[in-house]
Amino acid sequence: MVANRSVRLRALGVVCGLAVLVSPVPSATAQDGDIAVAPGVSYRPLALSTSHGPVVGHLVTVDLTDPRADLGLLQPGSVAAKDEIADQANGAGAVAGINGDFFNISEEHPGVVPTSASVGPEIGGGEALKGAVPHGQRFGPALPEGASHEDVFALGFDRRARISRLAVAGAVLGPTGVVDVAGLNQYALPVGGVGAYTGDWGEVSRARAVCGTDENRSAPCSTATEEIVITDGVVRSEADVPGTGPIPPRTVVLVGREDGAAQLEALDPGDPVVVRTTLLPADGVPLTFAVGAMPIMREGVPLPGLDTAELAPRTAAGISPDGRRVHLLVADGRSPVSTGLNLQETADLMASLGAADAVNLDGGGSTTMAVRTPDTPHATVRNAPSDGEQRQVPNGIGVFTR
Template identity: 25%
Template sequence: MILRRLLCAAVPAGLALSIAAAPAPAATPTASSPGSAATDALPLGVATLPETRTSTTLARGVTLTRIVRGATPAAPEDIATTDEGPWVVNTLTIEPAAARGRLVATYGPDLARTESVSDLVGFTGGLIGTNASFFTFTASAQYPGDPVGLGVFEGTLLSEPTTDPAEEDVVFDGQSGRMVFGKVQWSGSAVDRRTGATVTINAVNHPPGATGETDWITPEFGARTPSGPGAEVVLDRRGCVVRTSWTTRGTALSAGQSAVQATGPEVTALQAVAGPTTCLTLRQSVEDAVGNRLPLTPKTYGVNGRYRLTEDGRVVAPVGTGSFFGRNPRTLMGRTAEGTIVLATIDGRMTSSVGTTIAETAAVARSLGLVDAVNLDGGGSTTMATAAGPVNTPSGSGNVQRPVGDALVWVPGR
């Protein structure tokens, strides 16, 4: 089961206050000299830009570093094109062998709703975190937190990967730090345990499409299942049918209950399998990009991104046009050759930090030593925060945090 402890932030008060009050923690900065060819300098803008780095140890094996490249605020009309910056990058490095704790992905009380990164850090009793996956987002959506792509939480797949070729996933062991990058492959079916009859499951925890789809809705989705025309079979905690509706969807679930919903021609297929005495099992196949089975344990988490940035030390980000490929705030996740996990945010759409293109983001990932890295949700979602507030500067109106679908959070402890 996903974490259900609504806790106050497990952050030492002094640390939380210093981060909230001063995004650049007090420490001795290091500067790359103008014109130097230091490999540590970010590959952004002209080579002569000044760059400072300020690092703070948050816990054993966990370090926060703020990088500021460029010193002159950009003119608003030049944000998309300037080679003078400035850029503000915050990196969180986690050394699994030294750190005492775990990296988790969490969605909060349920999948259907959204919460700020600060709230999600507090929800897990975490130290610090970033936003993670792409999600439905739109304010008019009935279920704005609904993940758009892979979501694995404490070893349970609660959202399947999409067929979008741009989706790139990260599956990781929160304790050891082992990470698998690439597009996860998934298939599912509901099986009658008595007869062996099956029906294909098209998705997990999403409202089924109107043209015909069968989806499994787990208890983690929310207190009510998605509503609309179609069929719904409600199951108890053993997977046995407790009630059916063949014309409409949407009902309150009791503790432990789940549901199977169908629309269009798939209603008939569900009726053929789900009788009044039927008990169903959800069977899923979860494999990596080359077809190897991905074992899911209670320490396994998975999030979705859009576009691989680096692979085996090579920049592999695609060339593209349009607003997504242009300069935006960015959040990325990756690992070094030594196994260090890095989460990073790049502020953008501001005169104080102009953001990065996909190509520039990949170059930053490589310069940070990330042999494998993925571009996570960005734009107004880009946030690094403690429970006390953001460490970076979100780009939304008033620089407030945008509620997001899930977050990556470092939780201290054994």
């Protein structure tokens, strides 16, 4: 097991003097200082001593062998929406939560408003909600070797956490033939592709979907576009540019660019159309929930090429070898009392906790953990967000108890 011997871990719980070298801690079982949050769920503040200064962290551990403990998606109600993690956790009835995927936080295209939609795939309650944007349209650090823009932190119906990979699969069946669907509720579509948008998308304009290219997020928006509105299996309207506003029940909006737009232009109002979309897991295991994530460790070994320079607030999730124990971690940064971690240190810390696989989630000002303990009626923020307050984010990982 790989570990960074310049990092030390101290529990700030009942036994404040407990000192444990982060290298190596083979067991992630409960220790003195853990706070019991719910059956199978514990919380622990951490203090890290590093070669670059102190780091304050917070850890929630979930034991999925306890049938009362569960993981699920936190979301503000639609894909293209955002809210604070504490509000998302309390609204969903979660006992704990951390922020999730990177998202469309800024925009390079004049007149186009950021959607706030996340970068990667998303599954909630077993339902496919969105696919991954093209690799060049991502926000977040460069992916390490072996990682993909379609990677997710997920929970299978087998109640085992895992790093999986989700690809959009879909088709439009109409009188003119079959049109492939390459996107689902995404803020960016592949060049030449067609995307499907449902009520899960929300009210935000779909104009961003045709901007940039598969390699360049800042490339100009396409002018060869088409939008088709389908309700109850019938084409109701068409337009030359993507629209805005809520998508009604039993309605699917198709947006195409370049070749995809040309294919959609063959459809006319009144045409009968069937639209099918799903997210296919690479390992074939059906998932109850998934959130886009960047792998940083597999089988106990950090992925090659992880950054060792940039110190920042970090949010991460680690998985035990059998997938039955999950560690949710936040580390504060950008302050005198907490310098932050680099990606290599984040992976090493997860390895020291007994994780075999780990992912990096959105960090910086997004890093947030909210926890409800026996002495608090609601989940409250436990870390110190670097913006001075919670940042509104599009999704997160929620911890639930039955």
